[in-house]
Amino acid sequence: MTKKILLSILFAASMAQASIQELVPKLSAANLEVQTQAQLDLLAACSNAGRPGAEDERKSICLEMCSALKKSPPPAVASQLLRNLQRIGGAESVPTLVTMYGSSDPHVADDARQALAVNPSPEAGQALTAQLKMRKARSARETAGLIEALGERKEAGASQLVAPYAGSPDLLVFNAAVKALGRLNEDEGIRALATQRAKETGFRLTQLNAALLQSGRENVFEMLYAPSESSEVQASALLGLLLVQDAAEQK
Amino acid sequence: MTKKKVSSISRRSMLRSSAVGATAAVAAPTIIPASAMGFGGFTAPSERITFGMVGFGKMMKGHFSNMLGRKEVQILAVCDVDKKKREQARDRVNATYGDKGCGCYNEHEKIMERGDIDACFVVTPDHWHVPISLDAVRSGKDVYVEKPMSLTIKEGRILSDAVRRYGAVLQVGSQQRSEYSFGKAVEMVRNGWIGNVHTIYANLGRFPDGKALPEESIPEGFDYDRWLGPTPWYPYNYKRVEGNYSGGWRSYWEYGSRKNGDWGAHHFDIIQFALGMDHSGPGFFFPRGYDESGCQGYKYDDGPIVYRDYPKRKFNSMIEFYGDKGAIGVGRGGDLKSDPAELKNRPLSPSDVHLRATTSHHNNFLDSIRTRKRTIADVEIGHRTASICHLSAISERLNRTIKWDPATEQIIGDAQASKWLDRPRRAPYTL
Numbered sequence: 001m002t003k004k005i006l007l008s009i010l011f012a013a014s015m016a017q018a019s020i021q022e023l024v025p026k027l028s029a030a031n032l033e034v035q036t037q038a039q040l041d042l043l044a045a046c047s048n049a050g051r052p053g054a055e056d057e058r059k060s061i062c063l064e065m066c067s068a069l070k071k072s073p074p075p076a077v078a079s080q081l082l083r084n085l086q087r088i089g090g091a092e093s094v095p096t097l098v099t100m101y102g103s104s105d106p107h108v109a110d111d112a113r114q115a116l117a118v119n120p121s122p123e124a125g126q127a128l129t130a131q132l133k134m135r136k137a138r139s140a141r142e143t144a145g146l147i148e149a150l151g152e153r154k155e156a157g158a159s160q161l162v163a164p165y166a167g168s169p170d171l172l173v174f175n176a177a178v179k180a181l182g183r184l185n186e187d188e189g190i191r192a193l194a195t196q197r198a199k200e201t202g203f204r205l206t207q208l209n210a211a212l213l214q215s216g217r218e219n220v221f222e223m224l225y226a227p228s229e230s231s232e233v234q235a236s237a238l239l240g241l242l243l244v245q246d247a248a249e250q251k
Numbered sequence: 252m253t254k255k256k257v258s259s260i261s262r263r264s265m266l267r268s269s270a271v272g273a274t275a276a277v278a279a280p281t282i283i284p285a286s287a288m289g290f291g292g293f294t295a296p297s298e299r300i301t302f303g304m305v306g307f308g309k310m311m312k313g314h315f316s317n318m319l320g321r322k323e324v325q326i327l328a329v330c331d332v333d334k335k336k337r338e339q340a341r342d343r344v345n346a347t348y349g350d351k352g353c354g355c356y357n358e359h360e361k362i363m364e365r366g367d368i369d370a371c372f373v374v375t376p377d378h379w380h381v382p383i384s385l386d387a388v389r390s391g392k393d394v395y396v397e398k399p400m401s402l403t404i405k406e407g408r409i410l411s412d413a414v415r416r417y418g419a420v421l422q423v424g425s426q427q428r429s430e431y432s433f434g435k436a437v438e439m440v441r442n443g444w445i446g447n448v449h450t451i452y453a454n455l456g457r458f459p460d461g462k463a464l465p466e467e468s469i470p471e472g473f474d475y476d477r478w479l480g481p482t483p484w485y486p487y488n489y490k491r492v493e494g495n496y497s498g499g500w501r502s503y504w505e506y507g508s509r510k511n512g513d514w515g516a517h518h519f520d521i522i523q524f525a526l527g528m529d530h531s532g533p534g535f536f537f538p539r540g541y542d543e544s545g546c547q548g549y550k551y552d553d554g555p556i557v558y559r560d561y562p563k564r565k566f567n568s569m570i571e572f573y574g575d576k577g578a579i580g581v582g583r584g585g586d587l588k589s590d591p592a593e594l595k596n597r598p599l600s601p602s603d604v605h606l607r608a609t610t611s612h613h614n615n616f617l618d619s620i621r622t623r624k625r626t627i628a629d630v631e632i633g634h635r636t637a638s639i640c641h642l643s644a645i646s647e648r649l650n651r652t653i654k655w656d657p658a659t660e661q662i663i664g665d666a667q668a669s670k671w672l673d674r675p676r677r678a679p680y681t682l
Binding site: 036140 | 461465
């Protein structure tokens with residue numbers, strides 16, 4: 001039985017290998033029809049490998065794509081591989097994704113960041129956290145991307161790291177931090193958002209309010225249901241209070 | 252002007268709070284006092300609904316002309332990532348009003364910052380629908396957004412919840428709901444005139460595959476990075492960004508669900524309407540080759556099966572409903588057929604369900620802004636219809652069946668398919 005399973009894994013791996021190895025050069029073919037078909041074939045292969053109950057096949061094709069990425073393919077090919085890893089990549093892909101995040105091509109680097117953002121393994125969250133801690137981001141856009149990724153993952157404990165960015169004068173970083181803190185919905189982050197409100201007006205204040213309102217916290221709704229607030233903020237806070245109280249009564 | 256505007260906004264704000272206070276339902280004063288409106292066809296400036304218009308592609312033309320021609324509406328700002336398009340739009344607004352007051356922006360956020368704008372039209376490609384609408388709702392504005400309402404199911408849920416939370420009004424541009432023939436067909440199905448519906452055909456057609464394209468230089472004045480927004484980066488090529496009903500950006504999965512979202516957003520919407528499933532949806536989706544029909548489609552739990560592009564339709568209509576007592580075919584341009592043939596001419600009896608569908612999608616939206624009643628293509632309706640578009644697309648792309656729980660909005664037993672409920676977003680574009 002064990003022999004049978006091993007043989008099937010080896011078979012799946014060899015199939016994936018052949019498939020990816022054949023597809024990679026076509027992804028940068030001068031003939032755009034060939035390139036288009038290769039993209040579709042890669043998607044089909046990854047979709048099939050990602051089907052329920054085919055974990056070995058999924059892992060195998062991901063490792064093959066990682067292997068292809070290590071050979072420094074042209075940016076367009078790297079992006080295609082990374083975008084498929086966004087869909088089916090797991091823990092096995094994380095080391096390669098971290099390497100690719102360091103790519104000198106900003107689009108390839110961001111594809112790798114996106115793949116880390118949606119990778120289900122804890123290692124991906126740790127890698128993103130480490131990148132932000134190192135503060136090696138080369139631009140505001142890159143910093144914003146890392147913050148966004150942590151927010152989208154709802155990476156537990158990330159608020160401490162993200163909170164200082166809520167006061168950033170750079171709009172990209174500010175927006176990313178505010179939205180991430182709202183998603184993370186941790187005490188420290190909510191406090192940071194509430195503190196920052198006093199310093200903001202206009203659309204920056206709108207973003208802060210939106211992040212706070214999505215927290216679902218009664219004390220936040222009470223704070224925002226004030227005559228000095230805009231009608232839409234008051235309305236949202238009022239509904240929040242009603243829902244919170246209704247939920248408490250039902251308990 | 253500014254002072255009068257404040258009174259208008261305050262009145263609507265009061266209605267917004269009333270609506271939310273009644274748990275965001277429909278309870279709110281429904282009659283505007285006659286004194287609030289002007290006299291002899293003149294609309295007092297304070298009662299005009301002020302708009303920001305976003306996205307000046309093909310679809311905006313009809314909306315723009317319609318709104319510009321209304322006395323009860325004033326366009327205060329236009330926005331497009333193409334400088335040429337937005338400046339042309341600005342000039343047309345200014346020429347119409349005889350002033351130079353129209354704002355003209357590359358970034359939609361500039362519209363959101365303006366407290367004198369009541370509502371927005373969001374007529375961009377699909378991938379910008381939710382981000383802009385969400386910013387509008389959070390800024391206290393009402394929204395008319397083109398169909399399909401969302402790019403992903405997850406972002407559709409976020410927008411639907413936000414609209415309720417903020418007491419906003421949102422109309423999705425599924426204007427078939429406001430066409431007589433579709434309304435009548437829906438009433439015929441709802442009233443059981445063709446019996447128990449078991450099969451439905453929806454004709455969507457197919458786009459050619461979005462092709463790999465060579466890089467071209469970005470035209471001056473075109474903000475390509477912002478056009479792409481949260482979608483994956485590709486080198487610029489005109490064919491990628493082109494507004495074209497037969498292709499262009501609509502061919503690419505990156506910017507929508509292709510025909511599933513393009514025509515599906517219209518026809519699946521009518522099917523939901525007819526089956527009384529506006530706040531729910533089907534439970535099973537399948538790709539081509541699943542059964543002997545050879546068609547892609549989906550099935551409602553204990554309900555009908557829907558086939559896309561079934562070739563042997565009885566009426567050759569856009570949508571066809573088949574029940575155990577008859578059939579109905581319905582399409583645009585007044586197309587309405589039935590079997591038995593006389594069925595379509597039968598008037599509704601007093602005891603029948605009367606949907607009283609509006610015959611103007613725009614009027615319905617403007618009325619809803621004033622009354623705070625929900626629109627005929629409200630946000631949750633738009634979200635549920637778009638969910639069908641996206642799930643059909645997921646099934647098509649993965650080439651396998653998808654089990655869907657409309658109550659929890661989860662795909663059952665398929666982790667990879669579940670990842671398609673949302674899409675990764677390119678930095679710095681986040682929701």
